[in-house]
Amino acid sequence: MIPVLLGVSLIIFVLFNLVAGDPTAVLLGKNATARQMAELRETLGLNKSAFAQYLDVVKSAFTFDFGRSWATKQEITHMIRQGAYPSLCLSIPAFFLSTVFSLIISLFVAYYRGKGIDLFIRFLCIAGMSISALAYILFFQWFLAFKLGWFEISGFEFGFPDFVPYIALPAIIWILLSLGPDVRFFRTIILDEIYQDYVRTARAKGLSELTILMRHVLRNAMIPIITYVVIQLPFLILGALLLESFFSIPGLGGMTLNALNSSDFPVIKAMAILSSVMYIIFGLISDILYTVADPRVKLK
């Protein structure tokens, strides 16, 4: 875990500190004097040796102290804390519902495996995955919110239940977007189990197909499903970049895209570090959950 964290910091350091070049000219504009530039370099810590700068990146991965934004001059930690709430308001319910729906649908198609309905839903999944996420968002926002007026077109309000009307449509689009890949993946996992010997034994002793599916197969399929679900959790913090920007939700995804438009390097750098750290931590959590789902697995 620590070597990976050091590696991630290294990649981010190489990208943002070595490849990106000197930011002072960008920050101060064309008329900056050499003295101003030197002072700014000093405050940004760019006069330190490369190794010291690398250590700064590593340190920020532990302390979450990312300095200030270039565009808004705010503390980035403060901005992240502010943006996390709207992001999570959207991502947690959407993620939970999409996972439940996908599981139900994939159990359903696994039950009817090889039949027409299975083929049809599989094709629907692939076809759905082949349409750009942008097209879904644009179309539904235009059709359901603008044309029919069923939903709020954009915006956000803090506090439950005020935010519900604002996240309803983005959440529906999120669920639609995740159904394709999720159902395909869960179905593969479930079918992996269905041809195992213990399933044949269960059938031989006269259990109904439904009981086998719900009680035996699902339990055994849980390990890969848990990994798949847990490993996605860090992305919930990031929210949905595109959804947040289309629906003007002031979350972390929207913040990242704003930073992108204003070339606000420290914010992008902070989000890259934060999301990687989250990813590594949740990878560890999913390893621990293995042992809960399957006592045979022992942590090394």
Place this chain on the structure above:
Amino acid sequence: MKKNSIWKDAFKTLSKDKWAMISLGIVLIYSLIALLSATGLIAADWAQEVGTSNLPPSAEHFFGTDIFGRSVLTKVIRGTQVAMSVGLATSLIAIPIGVILGALAGYFGGWVDDIITWLYTTFSSIPNIMLLISITMILGKGLFAIYVALGATSWVTLCRLIRGEVMKHKEREYVQAATAIGGGHMRKLFLHILPNVSHIVIINTSLQFQIAIKSEVILSYLGLGVQGEPSWGTMIDDAKLELARGVWWQLAGATIAMFLVVLAFNLLGDALRDALDPKLKGK
């Protein structure tokens, strides 16, 4: 009894699969369009006005015209060139890195494996979208940055798959036989083992190609992609403002064009996997 090679068998299975052949046809047509556009034989005059502003689709202008009166169909073709070039360049960067690192890690094991595993674990720990955004932002907007960014993110899967396969293969009898007649490491790895795991490259490339196309559309939409030329992503970006005024054809053109080729690559990838990796059949 005459035994066919895995490639011959696979080709026979594929040629019987109607959907796989249609998909292959679509991929070939897109490649041809991209090639013709890149050489300037078609769609070179995409910037030219062909009618009034925002004409709806008609027999004359299949996908209508955009706000400047340019043919949306010609822009779609130009966008095809961009999308296919991104898929191709990404593969050309990702395949050598993924295959060589994966093969070395799987074959030699030990500290070589440790280092390479560390490298790809590190790369896969940074969420793809953040890495893509960071690289394109730092290298500056444009196609080159997109090639590099997608190349840097897409070698990881291939490397992991090749590593696993090579690990399995290095203990097989044919490799032992090669050792017995005095074959060196490089000979065994590149002449004997790699051809036997190369089907993974083909399957993976087919699936990575469509991921690259989808990513290019999103990055171009974010304004990080090709500049001063139409791409499906920038067309969708234009559509964002046009849709409220009822101008839907630019969105439709770009979406349909992308849908067909991505679907074709998806179906082809699945069919290739079924044909070349029979133990995964029907999954």
